Amino acid sequence: MRYELTDLRLFQAIAQAQSLSNGAAAVHITASAASYRLKNLEHALGTPLFVRSARGMELTPAGETLLVHVRELLLGVERMHGEVGRFSSGLRGHIKLLANSSSLNGFIIPSVSRFLSAHPEVNIDLEERASEAILAAVAAQEADIGILAAAVDTPGVRASRYAVDELILAVPPGHPLLRLPGLAAGIRFGAALGFDFVCMSRASSNYLFLREMAQREGRSPNVRLHAHGFEAVLALVEAGVGLALVPRSVAAEALAQVRVGAVPLAEPWARRELSLMVRADGRLPAFTAAFAQFLLDDPRVAATRDAPAASTPA
Structure with missing residues (x-):
């Protein structure tokens, strides 16, 4: 043989x-x-x-x-x-990381950039997928690390609390929704479905989630344009083309610059408990384990975990 x-x-x-x-x-x-x-x-x-x-x-x-x-x-x-590589200089290897759009665009990219700069012999295959697909891929050992917004109770995987985020409606400055009384408590998602939306691409986990939440309301969102990145989506919101359902972490800079406004949502699914998953047996190559810990230890990410755990995962 x-x-x-x-x-x-x-x-x-x-x-x-x-x-x-x-x-x-x-x-x-x-x-x-x-x-x-x-x-x-x-x-x-x-x-x-x-x-x-x-x-x-x-x-x-x-x-x-x-x-x-x-x-x-x-x-x-x-x-x-x-x-064996631990006995040589630096870490070496290839890592496959799957992430949903919220964690990918809100937290992961800066962490990955710093890790790759510090470890030039490590390559990372980074791919966006929906949370359910990520869970299945890690369980089937088709990916080394998964980061997703979902409850994790699956044989074969071990989950760590990664970050806490919030889905908001990004709206143009001066939008009528910003003038609603009691806005700080949030609005129901159905109240926004009478307005036009701009969204990520049709295949993105962000758009698929928005469509699913609208269908739960018995509605279909009127999407004027699909863009290929949150930066483009926020620019379209700023220009008054429509609203967007985005993670607060992604919109943070645009909100700070008052280019868009934030409308909180009084929905249990708006709070995003993000989990980092690896194989349950813990038998990871040294460079993969080091990268997973690096992601968890990122100060900006770790700071979000001070918030209490959510009762309803998204």
């Missing part, structure tokens, strides 16, 4: 991409070389690992079993390099 770690990494990449060509690209080899290596691996193991279907490459039962062991094996190899 002869095969190499490269074959196993390729197998995992094809399984995740459900595509031979995309899997080959992920490990930086040609599709023809990937096909040869996959056939060699199947021959060595004596069983087919994939079947081709209209949806792409699908794992056979033998492939599903192998994938569980390959993930564990490759994580073990990464841990080995991480532990």
Whole structure:
């Protein structure tokens, strides 16, 4: 039985991409070389690992079993390099971090920038996903760290309280909602759905959450424009194009400069309890564990945790 770690990494990449060509690209080899290596691996193991279907490459039962062991094996190899790497100068390795839009844009980017500057031999694959998808990915060991706004009670993952944030309505200065009596106590979200909105892209977790909350009210938001970043969304709000549902942390600078106004929401889901998740067994490479702790120890992030825990997660 002869095969190499490269074959196993390729197998995992094809399984995740459900595509031979995309899997080959992920490990930086040609599709023809990937096909040869996959056939060699199947021959060595004596069983087919994939079947081709209209949806792409699908794992056979033998492939599903192998994938569980390959993930564990490759994580073990990464841990080995991480532990040995502690005896050399600095941290080395690759980390996959998944985050929802609130944590990504409100807290994570500055932390990641400082960590990468301090550790030039570490690379981070940072991707935005919806909270439910992040939870599933960490539990399935498809990501090293996940940060999300959701209750975490899932076998296979360990959660730490990361940060506390608040969803608000960003509105143009002088907007009628800013003149409502008792505004400090917040308004119900349904009261804002009669106004136009500007939103993040249709695939963003921020927009999908807004749409879901509107559907709970039996409404559909009138979205005048989808933008590809919170900075653009806030600029559109400032220009009077519409309202936006954004985390207070993201809007902090625009609020301080009075470019937009903040309307608090009297909704239990407006408070965002953000959790940082890793594998429950704690067997992380040294550089991954160091990065997770760095995220938790960021002073700006840690300061938000002084607020009491929310009773209803978002």
